[in-house]
Amino acid sequence: MPAFPGRARPVPGGGHRGAERADRSPRRDGRPRGAVAHAPWPADRLRAKRRWPVERSRGLKLVTGIPYRFDRTATAADVTHQGADLEPGGESGQEVSVAGRVMLSRPQGRLAFAELRDSSGAVQLMALHALTEDFEAFTRLRLGDWIGARGEVIRTKRGEVSVKVAEWCLLAEARRSFGDKWRGVTDIETRFRQREVDLWANEASRKVLLLRSNMLRRLRQRLWDEGFVEVETPILHPIPGGAHARPFVTHHNALDADLYLRIAPELYLKRLVVGGFEKVFEVGRLFRNEGLSPRHNPEFTAIELYQAYADYTDLMVLVEELVSGLAGDLLGTTSLVYQGRPLDLTPPWRRATLVELVAEATGRDVGVHVPVAELRRVLRDEGVPFEEAWGPGKLLLELYEKTTEASLWGPVFVCDYPAEVSPLARRHRDDPTLVERFEPVVAGRELGNAFSELTDPDDQRARFEAQAAERAAGDDEAMPVDEEYLQAMEYGLPPTAGLGIGIDRLAMILADVANIREVIAFPTLRPER
RNA sequence: GCGCCUCUAGCUCAACGGCAGAGCAACGGACUCUUAAUCCGCAGGUUUCGGGUUCGAAUCCCGAGGGGCGCACCA
Numbered sequence: 165m166p167a168f169p170g171r172a173r174p175v176p177g178g179g180h181r182g183a184e185r186a187d188r189s190p191r192r193d194g195r196p197r198g199a200v201a202h203a204p205w206p207a208d209r210l211r212a213k214r215r216w217p218v219e220r221s222r223g224l225k226l227v228t229g230i231p232y233r234f235d236r237t238a239t240a241a242d243v244t245h246q247g248a249d250l251e252p253g254g255e256s257g258q259e260v261s262v263a264g265r266v267m268l269s270r271p272q273g274r275l276a277f278a279e280l281r282d283s284s285g286a287v288q289l290m291a292l293h294a295l296t297e298d299f300e301a302f303t304r305l306r307l308g309d310w311i312g313a314r315g316e317v318i319r320t321k322r323g324e325v326s327v328k329v330a331e332w333c334l335l336a337e338a339r340r341s342f343g344d345k346w347r348g349v350t351d352i353e354t355r356f357r358q359r360e361v362d363l364w365a366n367e368a369s370r371k372v373l374l375l376r377s378n379m380l381r382r383l384r385q386r387l388w389d390e391g392f393v394e395v396e397t398p399i400l401h402p403i404p405g406g407a408h409a410r411p412f413v414t415h416h417n418a419l420d421a422d423l424y425l426r427i428a429p430e431l432y433l434k435r436l437v438v439g440g441f442e443k444v445f446e447v448g449r450l451f452r453n454e455g456l457s458p459r460h461n462p463e464f465t466a467i468e469l470y471q472a473y474a475d476y477t478d479l480m481v482l483v484e485e486l487v488s489g490l491a492g493d494l495l496g497t498t499s500l501v502y503q504g505r506p507l508d509l510t511p512p513w514r515r516a517t518l519v520e521l522v523a524e525a526t527g528r529d530v531g532v533h534v535p536v537a538e539l540r541r542v543l544r545d546e547g548v549p550f551e552e553a554w555g556p557g558k559l560l561l562e563l564y565e566k567t568t569e570a571s572l573w574g575p576v577f578v579c580d581y582p583a584e585v586s587p588l589a590r591r592h593r594d595d596p597t598l599v600e601r602f603e604p605v606v607a608g609r610e611l612g613n614a615f616s617e618l619t620d621p622d623d624q625r626a627r628f629e630a631q632a633a634e635r636a637a638g639d640d641e642a643m644p645v646d647e648e649y650l651q652a653m654e655y656g657l658p659p660t661a662g663l664g665i666g667i668d669r670l671a672m673i674l675a676d677v678a679n680i681r682e683v684i685a686f687p688t689l690r691p692e693r
Numbered sequence: 694g695c696g697c698c699u700c701u702a703g704c705u706c707a708a709c710g711g712c713a714g715a716g717c718a719a720c721g722g723a724c725u726c727u728u729a730a731u732c733c734g735c736a737g738g739u740u741u742c743g744g745g746u747u748c749g750a751a752u753c754c755c756g757a758g759g760g761g762c763g764c765a766c767c768a
Binding site: 253272276277306307321340342346347348365561562603613690 | 719
C-alpha cells in the first residue's frame, strides 16, 4: 500500500541510511523502560511529579512500532480545499494520507472523531468501527499524539469536511499533557521555558514566529533584489567594538585568548567595503551584556547594511521603503495599529533634528553650542540626572532620551546627533560638532541607527582615543582603539552610508506585540536552579 | 542591581486563619455524526523551598528560589 507507508519496511539500499539503521527489529512488547526511567537531571522535579503512564495503550497494537517515515499526500488545508464542494454526507472518492497532531478526540462508541492539526491547519478525522483498522486504539488516542491516517475525503452529515479513516498509525505518543484544551497554556514562565508547549497550545505564538520568519525572508529578498551581497563576519571578536555596550567575554583555549561575543558587526562590514563590496549586509545575532526588559534580550538579531557612494539621506529613503514594504508584504497595509494605537508607516516619514524634537517635547531651546553650564541647568530642571564628566553632546543626548524619545510615536527620523557620542559617524557637512546620523523611531523606541560613515582615518583615530579616554575614566561601554580597523581605513573607505535595524523590534511592531520575548523562539531566562 | 506584584493537581483557576476544591486533561466504562460532544465512575497535592507566629497556616511574618511589571542599564 504505497500511499500509506506507515507499515512499509525500510527500502533495502534505497532512501536514506537504510543499511545503517541500528534498530532493525521492531519493539514487540513495549518500549524499553530505561529510555524514560533513567531521567537524567534535570529530568527535573516536574517530571517526577507527573504521573503519565509510561506505557500506554496496553493491549493495543500501537506499540508494535513507530514507522521511520510517512508519505503524506495532503495537508489539512489541502483536505479542506478538496472537500469544499461536497454536500453534507457527501463522499469525494478521493483518498488522502494526512499526518499531524491530535488536538481533540471525541470517541463515541462505534464512531469516533478526532481533530488533526498540522502546520497548514486542522482537519477532522472520522473513524468507524466497521471500517477503521485498530478502531479501539483510535478511540484511545490522547491529546498531543501524532498520527498518520489514510482515508477518503468526505463531508459529515453535520457538514464538516473530514477524512474517513481506513488505516492509521501512531507517529509519536504524547507522554506529557499539553495543557488545557480550551484555554491552552497561559502561564508566562511555562510559555517561554517550554516554548514547544506554548507553540502547540497557542496559535498566536505560532503566528508571531511565522511572521518573523516571513519578515526575514522578505527583507533578504528585497536587499538581494537591490544588489546587496549577504555576508557573514565574525561573532568572536578580539576587541569589542562598533557600539556602546558591555560585551560577553569568552575564552579560546588553544589560543589562550579572551574573545568577546560581538556587540556589533559594524567594523568588519566596513572593512568589506574597503575590500570592494559596495553593497553588503549581514543579518545576525548580537550579544550585549545588559539587563533584560520587555524590549531587551541579551542576544538579539540585527541587520546591518553598508552602501558605498551613499549618505544618510539615501538610507532614510531605504528604511522607509524597507519597513513600509515589509508591512505591505506581510500585513497587506502600511497603516497599522500597534498596541491599540494607529501607526502609519506609509512613506515619507517625518525628518526632524534631535534638537528640534527636544524643543518640541520640552520647550527648551538647546543645542551642542549651548554652554555646558546652561545645559546642566536644563537637565536639572527636567529632572534628568547627569555626571560631571559629560560634555555638551552627552548631556544633549541624555536630555533627548529621557524627555523626548518615548513620546515620539513616529515614525520619525531623528537626525543629526552630537559628534561626541557618535565615534564612528562622519561629521555633519554643515556643523562639525554634529554627525550625519539618524535613528528611525517608531512607537517611542529606536528601531535602528544609521549614519554617513566616518571615512577619515585620522579623525577616526582621534575619536577612538577620546573613547579610550572615557573607557579609562571608568566607562566600560566605551570603545577601545581598534588598530586593525584604523589600518583598514587607511587603505581607503569611500563615502559610505551604514544602517542597523533591530530585527526583533521590527518584528514586534509588525506582529503587534509588546514583549520582545514573543518574537524570539527561545528568549533568555534565568536558568532554573 | 533596586522596588512592587506573583507562585495551589498535568493545564486553567477557587479556597484568603478552621477538613485543600472545581473545570479541562488523564484513567475505567456507556454511546454510530461529534464540534470545548454528552453521561457514569475513579484517581490526582511536600499549596515553589526553608524557617517562624498560632490550638490550628495555602492563607500572617522572615528568608531563599522562579516569574511578571516598573526603575536602573540599554547612545
